[in-house]
Each structure stands twice: as C-alpha cells, then as structure tokens.
Amino acid sequence: MPEIQRLRAGHAAALLAFERENRAYFAASIPDRGDAYFARFEERHRALLAEQEAGVCHFHLLVDGDGAVWGRVNLVDVADGAAELGFRVAERVAGRGVASAGVRRVCELAVAEYGLSSLRASAAVDNAGSRAVLARTGFTxxxxxxxNGRPGLRFVRELVG
Known part of the structure; x- marks a missing residue:
C-alpha cells in the first residue's frame, strides 16, 4: 500500500502527472476539471497549499515508494469540527483497496491531527465504487x-478519538 503524505510544494509534478494520466477515467464518474485546471496547475497548487496553511483544508496524497501518486484524499471546508471528504484513486489501482485504506487513514488523521468530530461526503448514484468505499469506511x-446536475447521495461519519 502507498504511504499517505500531506500535500506539499514538492508534490506538484507527480500530482499533475496523476491528474493528466487519469483525466478520462475520472471524468467518467465525476465532472472533468477542465482545461484551465491543467493550464494553470502551478497556480492552483500554490493556492491549495495556502488554504492548507490557513487550516481550512487538509490535502493528502497516496504515494508509492517511487514518488508516484496513486490517489488523493482531501478534507475541505473545515469548520466547527467538521469537514467534507473527497477522494480519487488512479485507474490502475482502482478496486485494490487503495481508496478504502486512504480514507480510513485520513479519518484517523481527522481526529488525531486536525481535531475533527465529523465528516461529510457525497457520491453520484451511479458511482458504485465511491459509494462502496464510503460504506466500508463507516460513512452512513x-x-x-x-x-453538478447528477443525482447523488449524501453521507456522514461521526469520528471518535
């Protein structure tokens, strides 16, 4: 399994490669990020780091021993002890427990490192993989x-320290 790492400036190239390599795969189940995301990636990466530094978001990458990104697990809109969880994994590792392991680890960090007591998440009705990950990791x-115009389901998970 990959190591979970908090997003940092040095991740930019590997993260961009991950997003480019998996763009079509992700677009099949979630809205595409659009060409501007890729054209202005460095600027966006710096903005994410600033949000993380301000404590309103916590971004994590699942990274293998060679530094390649296998996935992302993010906590955004942090406020009042809660946050929104989002995740995505590379097509080449989908279905191998990588997303579930990453979400479980970020749930642990949410309590131990960030002092959160609950998480929210959403998944499109037709995104069976994401719904399964949320169910396996304790979301209700x-x-x-x-x-984005598609029917989805809302989930929550109460966290215990």
Whole structure:
C-alpha cells in the first residue's frame, strides 16, 4: 500500500502527472476539471497549499515508494469540527483497496491531527465504487443531493478519538 503524505510544494509534478494520466477515467464518474485546471496547475497548487496553511483544508496524497501518486484524499471546508471528504484513486489501482485504506487513514488523521468530530461526503448514484468505499469506511447514507446536475447521495461519519 502507498504511504499517505500531506500535500506539499514538492508534490506538484507527480500530482499533475496523476491528474493528466487519469483525466478520462475520472471524468467518467465525476465532472472533468477542465482545461484551465491543467493550464494553470502551478497556480492552483500554490493556492491549495495556502488554504492548507490557513487550516481550512487538509490535502493528502497516496504515494508509492517511487514518488508516484496513486490517489488523493482531501478534507475541505473545515469548520466547527467538521469537514467534507473527497477522494480519487488512479485507474490502475482502482478496486485494490487503495481508496478504502486512504480514507480510513485520513479519518484517523481527522481526529488525531486536525481535531475533527465529523465528516461529510457525497457520491453520484451511479458511482458504485465511491459509494462502496464510503460504506466500508463507516460513512452512513443520510440523504440525497445533486452533484453538478447528477443525482447523488449524501453521507456522514461521526469520528471518535
């Protein structure tokens, strides 16, 4: 399994490679980031690091021994002891437990390092893989939501220290 690392400036090249290599795969289940994301990646990366430094987000990468990114697990919109969890893994490692392991580890960090008590997450109704990861990692379905014009499901997980 890959190591989980907090996002840092030195991850930029590997993260961009991960996003480019998996762009079509991700776009099949979630909205595409668009060409501007890739054209202005360095600027966006710096902005993410600033958000993380401010404590409003916590970004994590799943990195193998060679420094290649296998996935991302992020906590965004941190406020009042809660955050929104989002994740994605490379097509080449999908279905191998990488996403579940990463989400579990970030849930541990959410309590131990960031002092959070609950997480929210959403997944498109037709994204069976993400729904399965959320179920396996202790999230409970609490309702429906619209995700960029697509039907989705809302999940929560209460965290214990």
């Amino acid at each position: 379905h609490v309702g429906e939501v619209e995700l």
